[in-house]
Amino acid sequence: MVQPIRKAVFPVAGLGTRFLPATKALPKEMLTIVDRPVIQYVVDEARAAGVEQFIFVTGRNKAVIEDHFDVQVELEDTLKQRGKYDVLKSLRKDLPKAGHTMFTRQQQPLGLGHAVLCAKELVGHEPFALLLPDMIMKSPKGCLAQMMDVYNKRAGNVVALEEVPMEMTFKYGVIQPGEKFEDSVEINGMVEKPEPGTAPSNLILSGRYILQPEIFDYLKDQQPGSGNEIQLTDAMISLNNDQSFTGMIYDGETYDCGSKSGFLMANVSYGMDRDDIAPNVACTIRSIIEKYDAENGHK
Structure with missing residues (x-):
């Protein structure tokens, strides 16, 4: 029987x-x-996939994240006094259950692999989900929920994959594909930021992972890699020698909100989903594009 995924690390x-x-x-x-x-958005994706406990690996000046996932008594009292019960209901809906959020510190910026290792004691000896908070994955069925379907069939470790042009693969962790299944692909190897022209495929790791707890054993002994940081991909390469990895090719849109362009595109996309602002957003964007084209000689 496949062990359920109860915890997610952010x-x-x-x-x-x-x-x-x-x-x-x-x-x-x-x-x-x-x-x-x-x-x-990222926490909502995890909750929709059935995650019950939420582990945040934080650093200095991140206390506001902890406050966001807590009850603000003064704010709730003010909303009640003003009769804004719909807003109050929405705020409460966003909160995980009491006692289901945990916070630990990454005291030095030593890379993603080190951040994951900092969650080891809170995760314990069970498989867990890892969601990179820069990446917003937009689809009718959430990315992690899609991965859960694959995990329940294949077990082991599951990662989300996306296709990019071959000339862009040097920016990412890239997988070497093996046997293909209906909704996924076997992973025979991985490489972190391959040299241009050397990537084994155009399938990249896209910021969502289901990992077995043995990953911590490899992270503990992992030497710094790219950027002189402890790289999660390097530890997964080692773990892949002992355990199966399956890649789920994600069906949806990804917005890298760690980049200015990705952040802006996410705002436009989600803004266009809102009936209260979509008409104005669409009209303004058309006007901006028309002005840009006119000023730059585009037709």
């Missing part, structure tokens, strides 16, 4: 330097897509 200790000065005092995970913080 590495939120990053400094967000690409968004300075906006992130000088505000964590990048709390930047908003329309009117919800980026981290809320």
Whole structure:
């Protein structure tokens, strides 16, 4: 019987330097897509997939994330006094159950692999989900829920994959595909940021993982890799020698909210889903594009 995935890890200790000065005092995970913080979308994805416990690996100046997933008594009292019960209901719906959120510190910025290792004692000896909070995955059925379907059939370790042009593979962790299944592919190997022209495929790791607890054993002894950081992909390469990895080719849209363009596109996409603002958003975007084309000689 496949052991269920009850816990999810969210590495939120990053400094967000690409968004300075906006992130000088505000964590990048709390930047908003329309009117919800980026981290809320990622937590919602995990909850929709059946995750029960939420582990945040934080750093300095990240206390506001903990506050976000807590009850704010003064705010709730004010909403009650003003009769805004619909807003109050929405805020309460976003909260995990009491005692189901846990926070631990990554005291030094030593890479994603190190951040995951910091969650070891809270995860314990059971498989867990790992969701990178920069990546918002938009689809009718959430990315992690799609991965759960594959995990329940294949067990082992499961990662989300996406296709990119071959000339872009040097930016990512890339997999070497094996046997193909209906909704997934066997992974025979992985390489972190391969040299241009050397990638074994155009299938990249896209920020969602279901990992067996043995990953911690490899992370504990992992030497620094790319960027002089402890790389999660390097540990997964080692684990892949002993355990199966399956890649689920994600069906949906991905917005890299760690980049300015991805963040803006996510705002437009989710804004267009909102009946209250979509007409104005669409009209304004058309006007901006027309002006841009006119100024740059485009037809």
